[in-house]
Amino acid sequence: MRKLIQTINPDKKYQNYLTKWESYIKGVTHYSKRVDVAKEKWASRRQTKTLKHVCLKLEEMCSGNRRCCYCEDSVADEVEHIKPKSLFPELTFTWSNYLYACGSCNINKNNKYALFIAGVLTSIISSTVPPNPGHDVFINPRQDDPMSFLDLDLGQTIEDGTFWYLPKHGLSPRGIDYQRADYTINTLGLNRDFLVEGRRNAALDFKARLYEYRQEKPNLSPQKLAQFQQDFQQHTYPSVWAHMKAQHQSIPVLNNFFQQFPEIHSW
Ligand SMILES: [Zn+2]
Numbered sequence: 712m713r714k715l716i717q718t719i720n721p722d723k724k725y726q727n728y729l730t731k732w733e734s735y736i737k738g739v740t741h742y743s744k745r746v747d748v749a750k751e752k753w754a755s756r757r758q759t760k761t762l763k764h765v766c767l768k769l770e771e772m773c774s775g776n777r778r779c780c781y782c783e784d785s786v787a788d789e790v791e792h793i794k795p796k797s798l799f800p801e802l803t804f805t806w807s808n809y810l811y812a813c814g815s816c817n818i819n820k821n822n823k824y825a826l827f828i829a830g831v832l833t834s835i836i837s838s839t840v841p842p843n844p845g846h847d848v849f850i851n852p853r854q855d856d857p858m859s860f861l862d863l864d865l866g867q868t869i870e871d872g873t874f875w876y877l878p879k880h881g882l883s884p885r886g887i888d889y890q891r892a893d894y895t896i897n898t899l900g901l902n903r904d905f906l907v908e909g910r911r912n913a914a915l916d917f918k919a920r921l922y923e924y925r926q927e928k929p930n931l932s933p934q935k936l937a938q939f940q941q942d943f944q945q946h947t948y949p950s951v952w953a954h955m956k957a958q959h960q961s962i963p964v965l966n967n968f969f970q971q972f973p974e975i976h977s978w
Contacts, residue, residue: 712781712876712901713950714856715772721764721806728761732804742800743839749800757790766790769811775947777811780852781820781899783948784909785813793851795822797837807853819900824849832890846887850895860892863910863954868964869918874910876901913948917955921968921975928972943978952978 720726732752739745756762769790770777779787791812796803812820824835826845835842850857862879866872878884878892896902924939931939943952956976959965969975 712783712850712852712857712861712895712899713774713953714858715780715810715852717853719768719771721761721768725761725764726806728759729765729804729806732756733801736803737801739800742841745800746797746837749796749803753796753803762790765806765809766811769809773811774949775945778947779813779816780810781812781816782901782903782906783950784906785815787811787813789814789817791817791820793849793853794847795824797822798824798835798842810853815903816899820898823898825894827887827890830887832894848891848894849898850891857895857950858953858957860888861896862958863951865914865954865958865962867962869914869955869962872911872914874907874914910948910951913946913951914955917943917946917952918964921965924972924975925968940978943975 721729736745736749736752739748769780770787773780773787774783777787779785781791789812791810792799792802793808793810794802799808802808822837824842825832825848826835826842827833827848828843828845832848833843833845850860860879860882861876864873864875864877876892876896878889878896882889882892900906920939920942927935946952955962955965956969959969
């Protein structure tokens with residue numbers, strides 16, 4: 712999971728529809744009625760040109776071939792409400808509350824949401840009254856940088872990594888950032904077996920490409936150089952490469968590559 716590009720927005724015409732629909736839902740006074748109206752309007756507007764346009768714009772934030780913005784593995788085909796519409800109905804048509812996710816991540820997250828209320832992690836359960844004010848626990852990749860909260864275990868050589876996401880080294884288990892990391896990993900199931908395996912394969916692929924780059928560098932044409940760079944930047948698992956870059960100094964084999972070829976820092 713990585714922070715998503717913030718400069719992508721719907722075209723004005725469609726944003727105007729979203730704003731209008733958002734205002735309509737905010738205008739429903741009673742909370743439980745607001746939840747019902749939001750669900751009904753969402754169901755009836757999913758096939759509109761506006762929501763189809765939203766999907767195209769969300770697709771621009773995805774890595775690889777439209778991969779899920781949470782797991783980076785499976786195809787993204789569902790508009791995910793980061794703050795669930797069943798708890799925050801007024802955000803049902805809010806652009807900044809959307810990302811493109813796969814069905815598995817969407818099912819895992821479902822309506823789960825938690826807030827720090829008076830400093831205590833509190834699960835928010837659907838009720839007839841709006842949630843009490845609090846700070847979000849779930850790491851929101853539209854606004855937070857997951858790299859600030861999560862470490863990816865790459866081991867000492869890549870081959871010996873577990874490829875599990877863990878709360879970032881050094882965070883105190885009682886601290887808010889550690890709890891946010893832990894909650895997000897568990898809520899999305901980021902350490903599911905096939906995701907771990909996918910991240911391992913990606914890291915080994917990045918490493919093999921670095922060896923290939925070293926071998927070919929002396930005779931590399933500008934086109935081939937651009938191809939190498941593009942392969943890294945458009946890979947399905949951008950966060951694996953981001954963690955390899957962030958941790959290269961503690962992994963000797965990677966450190967050698969980064970010292971020898973400083974240009975790869977910007978890949
Ligand atoms: Zn996913």
